């Protein structure tokens with residue numbers, strides 16, 4: 058019988074999850090000369106961005122100034138290509154600022170290149186399974202790929218996994234969904250290719266309600282498709298359909314996710330058929346780029362040193378340890394029986410920042426977490442979760458890793474001023490730096 062050997066390796070910083078957050082964390086840490094290993098369960102980088110190809114980077118311009126840092130670097134690199142592979146566009150939905158649309162494949166390729174250039178060791182097809190603790194530190198993380206078990210010893214771990222399995226197993230408390238435990242719906246997206254844009258977008262309603270109502274009333278569309286969100290894709294004649302939501306799915310459960318994906322595929326096919334037959338401009342179009350799996354918006358929200366709240370947002374709080382600015386609306390998607398909301402999170406013309414303390418656990422000394430597992434209440438979470446914000450939260454943790462390891466500090470003791478000054482030097486906008494309030498930065 059084959060006896061499995063456990064491979065062992067070590068690194069300065071282990072980043073778990075290669076979504077937009079893990080991308081930011083890995084590059085920021087590696088650019089400080091640290092040895093960085095990124096483990097990603099799938100074969101692509103991007104996370105939700107890869108699962109819902111073509112999804113715009115929303116919220117990139119709080120009060121119309123780019124977030125800055127890595128998302129700006131990536132966007133500039135894509136926009137400078139010939140032909141350009143990204144551009145800034147107005148969002149058709151209420152209360153959202155401008156967003157960045159891009160060519161999905163070129164963007165993914167470029168993200169891989171940036172990881173390579175930074176010298177990140179990328180392990181695709183690799184699952185992080187269990188942290189092995191040594192007191193209040195994670196000593197190593199047991200992982201697994203197709204060749205069997207792999208143990209990675211790390212000086213510092215950044216959990217960017219979207220679901221926070223490793224943080225939870227390391228003892229970080231968490232809440233699921235809203236106060237009643239309900240989580241936002243999962244979504245499966247696709248493109249329609251060969252659409253006559255002029256005819257399709259002649260009606261200014263971004264939700265195509267007039268048409269959708271007929272489809273729902275006649276039983277040709279699922280009742281949750283009463284509002285179709287269809288937007289111009291990056292390339293002329295393509296339309297991105299971010300409309301098929303499946304409620305009540307626990308994104309931590311692979312069986313539930315597979316079931317929702319198959320149900321979602323059926324609804325996408327129904328919708329594509331409906332668009333062709335009932336909506337002007339779609340008659341000659343076909344479906345393309347169907348998500349390989351549903352995109353999961355929300356599972357665990359970990360408990361950090363600080364829990365960001367809806368009231369912090371409403372007050373436009375600019376924290377001394379704020380690491381990224383945001384003015385996204387409260388974008389709630391069908392938690393339990395709820396509908397969709399895009400209510401403004403704060404007064405027009407204002408923004409808030411996400412504090413570093415929301416990315417730091419109370420007790421584990423060498424763990425940070427970022428992205429959609431940050432410490433936030435349900436209202437704040439519905440606003441903070443845009444990909445530019447996630448990428449910058451990751452960048453903040455990668456940068457904080459450098460500060461912590463250089464000075465031999467627990468992550469809880471990373472000085473806020475040094476972190477925000479370092480991020481500002483990396484081009485992140487609107488942060489408070491020592492002796493300068495956020496507004497003036």
Ligand SMILES: Cc1cc2nc3c(=O)[nH]c(=O)nc-3n(C[C@H](O)[C@H](O)[C@H](O)COP(=O)(O)OP(=O)(O)OC[C@H]3O[C@@H](n4cnc5c(N)ncnc54)[C@H](O)[C@@H]3O)c2cc1C
Nearest residue numbers: 074076077078098104105115185219244352428429443444
């Ligand atoms: C359907 C949908 C529509 C959205 N629309 C928009 C939009 O239009 N604009 C916008 O800016 N934002 C949008 N968002 C929000 C945004 O996409 C997410 O909040 C963001 O992508 C989260 O990034 P993340 O890196 O934190 O997590 P994820 O993108 O979930 O990435 C986590 C990564 O970790 C990997 N992973 C998980 N567990 C492990 C493990 N144990 N070991 C190894 N790897 C692991 C996963 O495979 C994945 O690649 C949307 C989200 C969804 C779901």
